[in-house]
Amino acid sequence: MALRVQSFEAGPIQTNAYLVADDETGEALVVDAPLEATRPVTEAAAAAGWRIDRIVITHTHWDHIADAAALVAASGAPLAAHPLAVEGLAAPGSLIEDLPFTIPPTRPDELLNDDDTVTVGRHALRVLHLPGHDPSHIALYAEDDRVFLGGDVLFPGGHGRVDLPGADQATMNRSLARLVGFPPDTVVYPGHGLPTTIGAEAWLQGLAE
Ligand SMILES: [Zn+2]
Numbered sequence: 169m170a171l172r173v174q175s176f177e178a179g180p181i182q183t184n185a186y187l188v189a190d191d192e193t194g195e196a197l198v199v200d201a202p203l204e205a206t207r208p209v210t211e212a213a214a215a216a217g218w219r220i221d222r223i224v225i226t227h228t229h230w231d232h233i234a235d236a237a238a239l240v241a242a243s244g245a246p247l248a249a250h251p252l253a254v255e256g257l258a259a260p261g262s263l264i265e266d267l268p269f270t271i272p273p274t275r276p277d278e279l280l281n282d283d284d285t286v287t288v289g290r291h292a293l294r295v296l297h298l299p300g301h302d303p304s305h306i307a308l309y310a311e312d313d314r315v316f317l318g319g320d321v322l323f324p325g326g327h328g329r330v331d332l333p334g335a336d337q338a339t340m341n342r343s344l345a346r347l348v349g350f351p352p353d354t355v356v357y358p359g360h361g362l363p364t365t366i367g368a369e370a371w372l373q374g375l376a377e
Contacts, residue, residue, distance in 0.1 A: 171291045171313040173357060174212055179203035183231040184359055186317055188308075189218045190289020197222040197288050198245070199308065199317045200359065203234035203269070210242045222278070222286060225249040226319025227302040228256025229263075229332075230271055232359060237272040246277035248286070250297060253304035254279075263333045280306055293317075300340025301328030314354045316366070322347065322356050324364040325371075345375045 174187040183202035187209050189195065196218040198209055213220050220243040225233055228249070236257065240247050249257060253276060260271035280286065282297035286308065293308040293315075301320045305328075308317040320328035327344055330337045352367025366372065 171288065171310055171315055173315060173317075173355075175357065175363075176202075176205050176208050176212070178205035178208065179231050179234060181231050182360055184357070184361075185209055185235075186357055187212055187218070187220075188288055188293075188315075188317065189213075189216065190291055191216070191218075193289035194218045195287075195289040196220050197224060197286065198239060198243070199224050199357075200226055200232045200319065201235040201239045202231055206235045206238040206242050209239065213243075220245045221288075223247050224280070224286065224306075224308060224317075225253055225257070225276070226307065226317070226359060227305040228253045228260065229302060229320070230260055230267060232319070233257060233260055233274070234269075234271050236274045240274065247274060248278040248280050249276040250304045250306045251279045251281065252299075256304060282306075296343075296346065298343035298346065300330060300337070300343045301335055302332070303334050305343075309350070309354075311351075311354075314351060316347070316350065316354050316356045318356050318358055320359040322364075322369065322372075323358045323361060324368070328359075341375055344372060348372055348376045 179202035185205040
């Protein structure tokens with residue numbers, strides 16, 4: 169009974185959406201909603217016979233939420249995000265530039281706080297509030313499955329940008345320090361680019377508190 173993770177790179181700055189499923193029960197959730205991700209994600213779920221039960225937004229940067237309304241409409245699933253994401257979902261857009269398209273406002277149907285648990289079939293995923301890149305940032309950690317859906321917190325060889333409004337290096341370091349004790353074979357699925365593992369990111373150990 170593996171927890172299946174499929175990735176979908178979409179949108180103008182190659183943002184990853186993830187379709188996460190219990191392939192025995194067919195229950196699934198989607199992590200993030202990049203522009204034009206709706207069709208490939210919902211088609212893949214339908215092809216696999218999976219039902220999308222929840223859409224989790226890691227943080228409200230535009231490239232992660234552009235298709236949130238479309239994905240909700242297509243799947244009928246509730247939208248879940250951190251309480252600090254409410255404002256960004258209601259007034260979506262770039263913090264630093266004008267976008268050549270408009271993002272429809274949305275609001276979360278469900279609020280996720282640090283240490284909450286969401287389930288995908290028989291798999292439990294713990295919610296971690298990890299600000300530093302963005303105040304609203306959450307990640308999902310399935311410890312038993314060694315899966316960490318980290319959004320823009322941890323990338324191969326580094327962490328998410330801290331030069332944006334709402335970002336902060338010291339806060340980021342505190343968030344990253346929480347990952348240090350994770351099992352080394354935990355696979356990290358980032359918001360951009362290819363997966364890595366906690367063990368491969370040896371630099372993280374330097375942040376242990
Ligand atoms: Zn971001």
